[in-house]
Amino acid sequence: IPILHRASAMAKWPLSLYASPWTAPAWMKSNEDVRGKGMLKGQAGDKYHKTWANYFIKFLDEYAKHNVTFWAVTAQNEPSTALLAHPQFPTVAFTAAQQRDFVVRDLGPALARSSHSTRLIIMDDLHVYLPAWAKVVLSNATAARYVAGIGVHWYLDSIVPSSCSLEATHKLFPDHFLLYTEACSG
Numbered sequence: 001i002p003i004l005h006r007a008s009a010m011a012k013w014p015l016s017l018y019a020s021p022w023t024a025p026a027w028m029k030s031n032e033d034v035r036g037k038g039m040l041k042g043q044a045g046d047k048y049h050k051t052w053a054n055y056f057i058k059f060l061d062e063y064a065k066h067n068v069t070f071w072a073v074t075a076q077n078e079p080s081t082a083l084l085a086h087p088q089f090p091t092v093a094f095t096a097a098q099q100r101d102f103v104v105r106d107l108g109p110a111l112a113r114s115s116h117s118t119r120l121i122i123m124d125d126l127h128v129y130l131p132a133w134a135k136v137v138l139s140n141a142t143a144a145r146y147v148a149g150i151g152v153h154w155y156l157d158s159i160v161p162s163s164c165s166l167e168a169t170h171k172l173f174p175d176h177f178l179l180y181t182e183a184c185s186g
Contacts, residue, residue: 001066018072019059020124020151020181023090024052034090037082044101053106060116069116074124074151074181075099075107081125096129096136100143108146124151124181130165131172138173149177 008015023034028048031038041048056073063070075094082093094102099122111120122143123133130150138144150169154162166178 001063001068004068005066016071017068018074018121018181019070020074020077020121021056021092022077024048024055024092028052029092035088036091037086037093038091039082039093039098040102044098045105049102049106050110053102053110056107057110057114057116060114060118064116070118072119072121072148073111074121075103076124077182078125078153079123080129096123096133099123099133100137100140103137103143103146104140108143112146119148120146121149121151121179121181122147125153126155127152127162127165128156128160131169134169134173134176138176144173144176147176149179151179151181153182154180155183 004015004017023029024040026032026034028040028051029038030041040052043049060070060073076092076099078091079094079099081087082091083095103120103122108120111118122137123129125133130152134150138147150173152162152166170178
C-alpha cells in the first residue's frame with residue numbers, strides 16, 4: 001500500500017490498477033490445497049462460490065480504507081493451467097463455462113451490489129483460448145453485462161500469432177476491451 005501511494009503521488013495521471021487472484025483458500029478448493037489441480041468446491045451459486053466472490057469485495061473494501069481503488073479485477077489468473085497440467089503453484093481451475101456461471105451467479109452480482117465501480121475482466125489467460133473462451137462467456141447476455149473486457153497473456157505469440165485470436169475476438173465482441181494482463185520473458 002505505501003508503494004502504491006508513492007507511485008500514485010509520482011504519476012502524472014491517476015493509476016489504473018487491476019487485481020488478479022491466484023487462488024482461493026484451501027478449504028474452498030476441491031483438492032484442499034492452495035496449489036495444484038483444484039477447482040472451487042460445488043457449483044456456481046453455492047456457498048463456496050458466493051464466499052469466493054465476497055473475498056473480492058472484501059479485498060476491494062480493505063484497499064479502499066487506504067485510499068487505493070482498483071479499476072478492474074480479473075475473475076481468475078490462468079484458470080486453464082490446472083486443467084492442463086499439474087502445477088505446484090497457487091491456482092484455481094475454471095473452464096470457460098464454469099467461469100461464465102461464476103460471473104453470472106456470484107462475482108458479477110457481488111461487484112454490482114458493492115460500492116465499488118471496479119470493472120470485471122474474464123479469462124486472464126493465453127490468447128490461444130480466444131475466441132472460444134469469450135464466446136462461451138460473453139454469448140450469455142447476463143455475463144456480457146457484468147464483463148468489461150478480456151485479459152490476455154502474450155505467451156505463445158511467436159508460435160500462434162495473436163493477431164488471429166485477438167482480431168477474431170474483437171470482431172465478435174467489439175464492446176469488450178482486450179488487454180494484455182501478463183507478459184514476461186524467459
